[in-house]
Amino acid sequence: MIGKVTVIGLGPGNVNQLTPEASDALQAADVVFGYGPYLDRVPARAGQRRRASDNRQEIDRATQALTDAAEGGSVAVVSGGDPGVFAMAAAVCEALEHGPAAWREIDLAIVPGITSMLAVAARVGAPLGHDFCALSLSDNLKPWPVVERRLQAAASAGFVIALYNPISRARPWQLDRAFETLRAHLPPATPVVFGRAVGRSDERVRVTPLSAADGSEADMATCVIVGSSETRVVERPNRTALIYTPRSNSAPIT
Amino acid sequence: MIGKVTVIGLGPGNVNQLTPEASDALQAADVVFGYGPYLDRVPARAGQRRRASDNRQEIDRATQALTDAAEGGSVAVVSGGDPGVFAMAAAVCEALEHGPAAWREIDLAIVPGITSMLAVAARVGAPLGHDFCALSLSDNLKPWPVVERRLQAAASAGFVIALYNPISRARPWQLDRAFETLRAHLPPATPVVFGRAVGRSDERVRVTPLSAADGSEADMATCVIVGSSETRVVERPNRTALIYTPRSNSAPIT
Numbered sequence: 001m002i003g004k005v006t007v008i009g010l011g012p013g014n015v016n017q018l019t020p021e022a023s024d025a026l027q028a029a030d031v032v033f034g035y036g037p038y039l040d041r042v043p044a045r046a047g048q049r050r051r052a053s054d055n056r057q058e059i060d061r062a063t064q065a066l067t068d069a070a071e072g073g074s075v076a077v078v079s080g081g082d083p084g085v086f087a088m089a090a091a092v093c094e095a096l097e098h099g100p101a102a103w104r105e106i107d108l109a110i111v112p113g114i115t116s117m118l119a120v121a122a123r124v125g126a127p128l129g130h131d132f133c134a135l136s137l138s139d140n141l142k143p144w145p146v147v148e149r150r151l152q153a154a155a156s157a158g159f160v161i162a163l164y165n166p167i168s169r170a171r172p173w174q175l176d177r178a179f180e181t182l183r184a185h186l187p188p189a190t191p192v193v194f195g196r197a198v199g200r201s202d203e204r205v206r207v208t209p210l211s212a213a214d215g216s217e218a219d220m221a222t223c224v225i226v227g228s229s230e231t232r233v234v235e236r237p238n239r240t241a242l243i244y245t246p247r248s249n250s251a252p253i254t
Numbered sequence: 255m256i257g258k259v260t261v262i263g264l265g266p267g268n269v270n271q272l273t274p275e276a277s278d279a280l281q282a283a284d285v286v287f288g289y290g291p292y293l294d295r296v297p298a299r300a301g302q303r304r305r306a307s308d309n310r311q312e313i314d315r316a317t318q319a320l321t322d323a324a325e326g327g328s329v330a331v332v333s334g335g336d337p338g339v340f341a342m343a344a345a346v347c348e349a350l351e352h353g354p355a356a357w358r359e360i361d362l363a364i365v366p367g368i369t370s371m372l373a374v375a376a377r378v379g380a381p382l383g384h385d386f387c388a389l390s391l392s393d394n395l396k397p398w399p400v401v402e403r404r405l406q407a408a409a410s411a412g413f414v415i416a417l418y419n420p421i422s423r424a425r426p427w428q429l430d431r432a433f434e435t436l437r438a439h440l441p442p443a444t445p446v447v448f449g450r451a452v453g454r455s456d457e458r459v460r461v462t463p464l465s466a467a468d469g470s471e472a473d474m475a476t477c478v479i480v481g482s483s484e485t486r487v488v489e490r491p492n493r494t495a496l497i498y499t500p501r502s503n504s505a506p507i508t
Contacts, residue, residue: 014275019368021270058501082368084375086501090383093498097488104490110376112368114273114336121338122364129344130396131404133387133413142384142503150385150411157407158400159387234351236358244347247312247340249396 002105003069006076007083007092009113010041014199017114025111029076033065034088038078058088062095069106082115086136086164116223117162120195123205125234125242127193127225130249132160137167137174144174151178155185160231160245163224167215175215175224182226186210191233191243193225194218207233207243256359257323260330261337261346263367264295268453271368279365283330287319288342292332312342316349323360336369340390340418370477371416374449377459379488379496381447381479384503386414391421391428398428402435409439414485414499417478421469429469429478436480440464445487445497447479448472461487461497 006025011017026032026042034042036052053061061077069075079087089110096103121128133154139147154161161182166175179192188211196204196219206217210226218224230249234242260279265271280286280296288296290306307315315331323329333341343364350357375382387408393401408415415436420429433446442465450458450473460471464480472478484503488496 011273016275016278017273017366019265019271019273021268024270082372084372084380084382086384089376089380090498090501093379093383093486093488093496094500096496097486097498104488105492108379108496110380112271112372112376114366114368115372118336118338118366118369122343122366125347125362126338126343126364128338128388129347130340131387131389133385133408134382135385135413141501146412146503150413153407153411154387154413157404159404159408232347232351234347234358238359242347242350242362244344244351246348247344247395249400 001072002107003071003073003075004107004109005065005069005092006109006111007089008076008078008111009082010038010078010080011114012081012116012119012199013041013197017119017199019113022111022113026076028074030074031068032076032078033061034078038080042078058091059095062088062092063099065092066095066099066103066106070103079113082113083110084112085115085134116164116198117225119198120193120205120223120225123195123198124193124207124240126244127160127227127231128162129245130160130230130247131158132162134162134164136164137178138165138171139174148181151181152185155182158228158230158249160228161226163226166218166222166224168220175218179210179213179215183210187229190229191227191231193243194222195225196222207241255326257325257327257329258361258363259319259323259346260363260365261343262330262332262365263336264292264332264334265368266335266370266373266453267295267451271373271453273367276365276367280330282328284328285322286330286332287315288332292334296332312345313349316342316346317353319346320349320353320357320360324356333367336367337364338366339369339388370418370452371479373452374447374459374477374479377449377452378447378461378494380498381481381485382414382416383499384414384484384501385412386416388416388418390418391432392419392425393428405432405435406439409436412482412484412503414482415480417480420472420476420478422474429472433464433467433469437464441483444483445481445485447497448476449479450476461495
């Protein structure tokens, strides 16, 4: 009998942002695959097995999960945030496409979650309130010129930009290079939001103008949101400024 | 005493996708403002008042909520999906910016939710698995040439495109015009996902190649996802095809 793989979004990290659908799917699985720190967030259940793997072993992890399911297992694969956004759902689809034909009979389900940019945006107002894009700054899986081309296209067309995977030990210069590229297209006062570990105990949120944006503000747990020329900063007494992008557009077409 | 406004994301419609954080915030409010059909999803609580308004009265609704909070009320404003994505959070920020100075002292919180494109993507695989954008097709609040410019920029730079507000009785031609624009930049076989009312009893999900995409497949409750030239269609026996965008990019830079 063929089994099932459910790819589950854990949300940004606070258990209050885990949907009931995701909780139920976690409970139902016989074995849970995931990056160690994500597995640690999953409540224990008697008899359920866990298979931790390293952050960069997405395809291996997906392959193991599909192999288990092909033998009849009821398997969960967990992702931080939403599994469909720079995360495990695409890796599972990729492994399935290139795997044995029998894997196409596996019952594959994806359970969405709150992705990082939504949680970060909520903390500061509504920077994603109008057209926006989500872009991974990692050049492990695409050439850097593609990243640059997309940054230029998005900024010049007026999209707010959410940057995922902004920086890592192996990729130390890309975020500053991205800010440099964006400065050619956006006003110096454009707000940049650094949202780190939002919803967790070590949360840190900072807002800075693009002219002063510094890559060292970010780490691997950070999502960076760069406004458009329309994005507003509303100062408030005794509160942090509100950052939002109006629903209507008045910028000239460039 | 100054009050509080919490803008709450209800998710796509299934109560299983409402986060515990959102449930708790709904319970805590003394009065809930929202578009009628969204209010109908909120579980009743003794003593809690409701203020329904029409879909297009976002700024009026935001103004009323802030007025109540300025008088000390504990007010919730509900949105379908995520309040920060083409929804009420930006409207509340906008009303606050242009309202009385005292409103800047109101305790404003945003509770994120699963936005439509994430729920639709999850149903078919991982079409948002790599760089993507979210674009409102409504030209009520921005000129149509801005929409066209953004469609062209996004498609030619290789972003997958999620279209919000694709069609309405007052905007019948825009979606077909958008498909026409995109056909100039993307291969005919590019998959287009029409996800309607996902998670609700009247859910309907269809996938069609861009060459055959027809605006009449969509209505106001639909989110449309248009792949990039990288997006894959994986046929499966006895199952719907999987649609996903690989994590790595191999397209030429244009």
